[in-house]
Amino acid sequence: MDKDDDTSIFVSPFEQEAVVTPSIVKSSQFVAPGDDILSQESVVRGHGTMVQGTRLTSTVAGIVERVNKLVAVLPIRARYSAEVGDVIVGRIRDIVSRRWKVDVNSRQDAVLLLSAVNLPGGVQRRRTYEDELKMREFFDQDDLISAEVQELKQDGLIMLHTRSLKYGKLENGIFISVTPQLVKRSKKHFHRLSCGVHIILGDNGYVWIYVDDAAYGEDEEEANFSKRRENDKSNLEQRLSLIRVRNSICILDLYFLSIQPETIMLIYEETIRRNIPVQHMLRPDIINDIYRTVKNTKEM
Amino acid sequence: MQHSTNRATAMFAVPGMELSEQGNFSIGTGCYCLHQRVYASLWGRVSFQETGEANSLRIDIQPRTRSQRSTCVPTVGDEVIGKVLKVTWRAVVVEIFAIQEKLLCYTFRGVVRLPDVATTSSDKIDLHNCFRPGDIIRAQVVSLGDPQAYYLSTSRSCDGVIYAMSSADPNQRI
Amino acid sequence: MERRISQRYGPFFEPIHSLEREYQRTRPNNAPRSLVLNTGTVVDAAGSGYVELGKTKVIVAVQGPRPPIRIRGGVENTMNGRITCEVVKSSFCYYSYESTRMANVGRGVSEEERLLSTRLVRVFEPIVILDKYPKCSIDLYVVILEDDGSAFAAMTLATSLALADASIEIISVVSSVTVAISTKQEYLVDPDRTESECAVGLITVSLPLHAAQLCEIQHTGKLSIQVWLSAVQLAVEVAQTIGNSMCQFLLQEMEKNETPSLCS
């Protein structure tokens, strides 16, 4: 139980810094909606910009990005906008004929076709009518899955696929949603942290923190599942480190810091070093403390 | 509960009544098992049936029927009888009004989709030649389907149209 | 009682304390009012129950399990079964001046009715074995014909009867009772309207009969923990006796019905 009159929890430091940004914008700068970006000749208008008369102005609050002549503004806080090849964590919202609708924190639900999933046992065949009836057994409503963006349709519809053994239903872990812009696109999304906890950093800002089944060196057999669960139950230590990772990610999200395995571990180890119990990690005073030290040790 | 102890072999049951300790009994309709005890979940007559195995009885509760109609819901594997409401190229919409010869209080919406109509050469069938709105068909529930309708199948040999209004129709039994 | 009726007519309420002085409880404190039970009152419904607790009269009709009728705009894509409830207080359910003020005359669903229906749904959600009724909705229609206190308890009893009558699988019949704590710290079981209004605390407890569990507790009024716990204890005991008599009633009904068919 803790109460604090400190209002700092409402205002993340990033927003405070943003205020001092000058409105005359140089390269790679922060702009607010309506700010002039530049009046150079022959630029190509990208996302988040608008031509007003002769000026090019921003329509979102974000950072200006230039690629040759293309000028775009990347919003700092926005819904996820997909790119082909992104690894995402999504939640099944609905099942309609031969396809799942998946919530991926985007403007519209993504679509996962029945033909884009791996059948159990990994058999390669045409999806039969029986498979269609068993769709709920593969992924039921509200289930979390990891998947990859296969294709973007003209109207922005996101098509997913899980045609790889590493994708599929997520089990045995905790889900947490963060600002998608904090997750950098990288080659690797499945990480094993040094504390033994596995995470999937979805590009869409959904993060799955879990215990890897494969770590037990067992096959994915139903018989082992209950036994493994027994093991987990006794393994309180592991649960606590999972929760610690979750809270570390929470802190990163709160302070608008980039979420990568390194930064997560930085917070994680800082809290271990200070002997902060897991349940106190999200107390405003402690968060502030951790943030300051971490910021001093490493410019993030 | 006082009433439950001496009524282990009662003729009639009330929901929540303890029927027996779970032992050689297996659970039939209208009862459920909790903490190694069998309780009734329906109001009706209790019947014990031999299951064939030694010392094993199956407990069932026959619900008290006030009216002719029953309040069952279709489950996967049930044989249902319904009336065709609409025929499209891909599916037949059926109004289920009976499950296994039992009339229902409420009708449910069911759909026989093209692949479920017959086991063979399902892509060559013209549904309009097989079903007409108003026909009575027998079918089997294959899936709970989507929130709108149950999925039915008429691929078994005994399934299909069992009654049609007009004799001029080509009442092909599939 | 007759005097009370005539006195309560008029532009103002009389102060509650004077009411209390005149009022005399005619039965022992721990005895509920006479209970009348009936099933199958509504012929068209899948099942129905009727309960009289003294003057409080409640009728409940169950429709379903049936495919949900979409009243709400949003499409709900759940495969789970669900319970809906609609409570209506008849316009004549109070027999005094209040009827014009409190009863629902020509209005939509009143606040009180809405609260009662959410409560009733919550009582029966763990009781009905909803897993057996996927995609279906079980609709409860409650009419409070007359409200002379303990209406919610009567509603719960009547709904139990109606669900049993509709042959819907439930884990147990649910019994319910209201206990009022008077200003003199007496525990009054199954209070009527006057007693409920004068009480310092009012507890309604609903419980299934098969296990030592509680479905719902609602308490209003200020009490110390000890008093509260002993009141709940008393309520549980009375509710169990009421529940047992409800079971007896159901068994007798069954026997009455079945005897002819057995002979033939």
Add this chain to the structure above:
Amino acid sequence: MYAVSKAEKAYLLDTIETGTRLDGRQLFEYRPISLQVGVLPSASGSSRLRLGETEVLVGVKVEVGDVVESSNDNVQLLFTVECSGSASADFLGREAESWSSELQNALESAYRAANVFDDERLSLVPGKFCWLFKVDILVLDTGGNMMDAISMATRTALSTTLVPRVHIVQSEGSFELEIDDNPDACDTLKVEKAPTFLTFSLIGNHFVLDPSIQEETCARGKLSVAVDANGDICHVYSFGLLDAVELSRLLTIIKKTGKVLLNRLDECVKNGESS
């Protein structure tokens, strides 16, 4: 509707079985609470409270009103709970109404039972005029356990409410009320008796205090109790199958925690005003 997958629910249940929760809390532990008072300059008293992800804003407006129906109360409390549609998709349409009427009803009943403003100073003209405190509650964000957040915010808002001094001028049988010319001549309300709610969710076989929205979704029952500083019960509402024997154990916890919580709230308001 907040969605939780079966796997998530299983993990949550298992974790609670070990005595910890998914955000690291113990079973009977509140999330961090941050509190601001005096956030609405035009209201007589206001507070904004954040309990984990739940955020509520409460404003109190003080008025003088006519007494209705010969009650002898000095104060009439009017609660309005508004669930903002931006907070949750559940708050659109009819769902919002049932949410707010339920919260409103619980608050009203608890405050009525606790008889909070039984204060001589608040007496106007008995039977003719009384104070009318309009408490407007706006739910800005839902992260579970709205009841507790609302009751705490309401209590703090009321405790910072300033009531102007009023002189009663009696002339020829009719009463006139004159508000003191000095705008600083105000009394603060005494809210020692005001109760606060403590809400438990029943998850698996365990009760957890202050459930998050995820825990609420996984819960099979709820127990919400309003206690005042003396540990007396002002309102109870529970649903879902719960063991009768658990009740007395929980109530002692409630009594203890409620006292601590109320003390901390009072302290917090005091410190906030002095600084």
